[in-house]
Amino acid sequence: MADSARSIAPMLAKSVEQVPDADAIAGGYSYEPKWDGFRGIVRVSGGEVEIGSRGSKPLTRYFPELVEAFARELPEGCVVDGEIVVRSGSAGDERLDWEALGQRIHPADSRVRRLAAETPASFVAFDLLELGDESLVDLPFRERRARLEEALGDAPPPVHVTRVTTDADLARTWLERFEGAGLDGVIAKPLEGAYLPNKRAMLKIKHKRTADVVLVGYRVHKSGTGVGSLLLGLYDDTGELRMVGGSSAFTDARRRELIDELEPLVVREDSGEVAGAETERSRFSSGKDTSFVPLRPERVLEVGYDQMEGWRFRHTVRFLRWRPDRDAESCRFEQLEVPAAYDLSAVLER
Incomplete structure (x- = not known):
């Protein structure tokens, strides 16, 4: 059966x-x-x-x-x-x-x-x-x-x-x-x-929307070569930079280019080793490697997204372009469109 x-x-x-x-x-x-x-x-x-x-x-x-x-x-x-x-x-x-x-x-x-x-x-x-x-x-x-x-x-x-x-x-x-x-x-x-x-x-x-976000780190591609995904953040009302999601889907050539391009931003220990960093674990990350390469939060990019789930992007977002004209600390949650609340029970009525 x-x-x-x-x-x-x-x-x-x-x-x-x-x-x-x-x-x-x-x-x-x-x-x-x-x-x-x-x-x-x-x-x-x-x-x-x-x-x-x-x-x-x-x-x-x-x-x-x-x-x-x-x-x-x-x-x-x-x-x-x-x-x-x-x-x-x-x-x-x-x-x-x-x-x-x-x-x-x-x-x-x-x-x-x-x-x-x-x-x-x-x-x-x-x-x-x-x-x-x-x-x-x-x-x-x-x-x-x-x-x-x-x-x-x-x-x-x-x-x-x-x-x-x-x-x-x-x-x-x-x-x-x-x-x-x-x-x-x-x-x-x-x-x-x-x-x-x-x-x-x-x-x-x-829905298709865009947002300017701060690059806070990256994960190495599963092949072991190049950048697999960019990790993104936004500043909240208290000035805290919060992780809000990731962006991936780069070509093999672009993944390798990004490693060199982002090298000057890598956060390192006094010894020269890359500082250790991990994203929060969830039911989906159980047993998975959650480590990432942290970057100084200086670079801004524009991404396309469809909706939020709490304070995170609901799905992986789409990289659109770098925004060298934007200051990282100006990338805040207040830029995001918040839909008007609607009662689910009314949707279920026919």
């Missing part, structure tokens, strides 16, 4: 700059919020539940509360595509909590059970791939959506069916408004499109 549960690879999305008009494709688009969580392909079969991830790794053991809900609320023989999320905040002021979701991936069963009670997950369904003995992947999305609503529309929390619209202007409103609840964009799906596993057959529209 475990192998079959993960046999359907999820359909993917390619990035575009703007929400496309509904008539930009034959048959039109269906638009829905882009949920920021763990992608999950859920199969219920023979009274058993299996949750596969985008990387084909099983997520089942980490979310026992969802397994119980799926066994109770989902129809036998179904395969559902959706997103696992964690909600935080009080009534009227809820949002997605990526940090709490990430904590749910833990090797100790006792901790998994405790967190299932303390930070229970929800599941937002957005496609139905199988029902009973019938495969639905070749059906157009408009039909799969209708079948999804029929099968799961009355399911109570923690199972939800995502809202959709065929109105491009409303989708553009969602793009701006729902960010305040922790969502990170909008998805556009061809209404007449089949489900194409592992193909970028959908479109995703995310």
